[in-house]
Amino acid sequence: MFKLRRTMMYVPGNNPSMVKDAHIFGADTVMFDLEDSVALNEKDAARLLVYNALKRLDYEGTEIAVRINGLDTPYGREDLEAIVRVRPHIIRLPKAETSKDVRDIEAIIEEIEAKEGIPVGSIQLMAAVESARGVLNAREIAAASKRLVGIAIGAEDFVTDMQTTRSLDGMELLAARSQVLLAARNAGIYALDTVFSDVNNEEGFINEVKHIKQLGFDGKSVINPRQIDVVHRIYTPTPQEIHRSERILKASEEAARKGSGVVSLDGKMVDKPIIERAQRVLSLATAAGTYELEGGEAIAY
Amino acid sequence: MEIKGSAMAGTLESSDASIVVAPNADKGIVIDLISSVEKQFGEDIRRTVKQVLKELDVEDAIVKIQDRGALDCVIRARLQTAVLRAANGKSFDWEGQRHV
Amino acid sequence: MDYLGLTEYILTREDQKLRGAVGAFLQKQGLRLEEGVDYTYALVDGKELVATGSLEKNVIKCVAVRQDYQNMGLTNKVISQLVYAAHKGGKEHLFIYTKPGNLQIFTDLGFYKIMALADKVVLLENKRDGIRDFVRQIKQKACFEGRASAVVVNCNPFTLGHQYLIEQAAEESEFLYVLVVSEDKSVFPADVRLKLVQEGTDHLKNILVQETGSYLISSATFPSYFLKEESVAVSSHAALDLEIFANYFAPILNISRRYVGEEPYCSLTNVYNEKMKVILPSYGIVVREIPRREAVQQAISASWVRGLLKENRLEEVKALVPETTYRFLMTEEGRHIIDKLKGLRPML
Incomplete structure (x- = not known):
């Protein structure tokens, strides 16, 4: 049976109560975040919290992803050192710009896997494109590694890069979403859509989920447990x-x-x-x- | 690892623990624990604290913990963070850990 | 669970717009954003402020959570942030100044009640037995068991007036505790003020000069004392301070008399003294008010001395302060402070 990735729920990596209960809401994938939701001076704390949680807690089979900081930050390498060792299913790379970004990260993962006696290749990857350059390179990025199981679009940074803002009908994202989908389908991997941040606008959220499902996305990133059921309902065949x-x-x-x-x-x-x-x-x-x-x-x- | 200054990690939010690690001029480990579950879990928490300090090679420290119902792995994480910060931002020895 | 999606803000002095919003928010809760706060944290839901708290040195204050957002752990979030910020600034011993209704919340967060004034204010600290240990340490240094007296002074700087008050009190008492205000908000720094009192009373054998720490006339016990404008809160702040004295200092140090200099000039100190005459006797403590020593038919006061220093009238100052204080004023450090008084930039 194929793996559902209709919802990937963001969980801020420095919040113990959210980290410990992350799996109980029924998201297909839980993604612990060490990147944007963690303040710069708390990067060390979040890394150790997610590390210890993954080492000790039982998430009852829920697929676990960890979004690390980019390798171009002072935190990315250290994040990998910690996280690879506790073997989440997926490591997600933010702000991928080129296929080299994926290969660089893969090389480090491989090195650590070898050192720790973890079967090489057992940790999967996901890449997010969040800029014009990343979207244009989506095809190469999606095909950059056998470890890649999915490619995601991160809209907030992307629209800023495009010198526009997000709208409810998502017109400004159409080209990028299509490009990411083409890249995913070409590489035979999952395509995941960006977050919808206004948790209180349920109607807007429903419309967006219908829209991206129609485009062909496999699922959507969510930031609140309330959004999970909405996505699952829309993705469940009638x-x-x-x-x-x-x-x-x-x-x-x-x-x-x-x-x-x-x-x-x-x-x-x-x-x-x-x-x-x-x-x-x-x-x-x-x-x-x-x-x-x-x-x-x-x-x- | 030598505790060079006082450092803090964690919060008072539920399921978390707020931990302050400071040098101990009198040598040895002093643990000051405040927890609403002190009666049931006080000993477990102290044991975890001692174990983590041992793993990090800390011999002299005052550890003040305000526990808000944190799981063992949260106490570990917060204490490791506070110790590394108090040792002037030393990095964690990922390689030296048992990864089971 | 915490999926509220609130936005965090840390207010800077420059951020007038948000400061205004915090001020208005606090006002609805019967509080106000006090002048002296140096760190303010706010949680915003969409565009609405739902929780806030501030830090003034080592005192947490102006904490409020909107009614419909209570019981969601926001107080813990706010307090955590403030404790964290304080700790980063090197302050570990913290106080919370709040309404008595919040006592339980803060007790749960590891704070201990020092003193409550029914339906007005409650003061807590994050050290178990902090105040008791502090006063006991003073007691240990004194090595005195009998009935003692006390005087609390700021001495900004130490004048012949202060010296006279202490001499009078010492003469009438078996033992006298001289408690010098520690709060560093005066022109003369706390360590200098303490040193000048010690030097200027060295000839007295039955006294002990000690600091008040954060426990008397501090921004924790008496915040309005250090505000420029006179606030309506003075009276309840004064009461809190005096209750702390009566409940901790007096019993542990066995103090049966408190001395105070008559206050002809400063109305704030006057309010304090009047309150003292009401509160302390109810605990069996006698308040002895000593008339000020006069020079050229004017009561000597520290503010008079500061005024003269400002105008560089050092010869006149010489007649109003003990030799020890004058000698200090002539040192480089002393001149530095005089320059500060004159509003000059200290010369390097």
């Missing part, structure tokens, strides 16, 4: 979608059994992409727990 997908797959299996190359449903021809989409809908529904897969083939990256 009973109608499930029903239709089931029928498409049945028809496809039928055709395969008959040795027929042509799949048809209700007298209409069904193309290969439609079959793939139906498979995906059922995988998503299965992962979301609303559908029991029976021998169907799940899509995995």
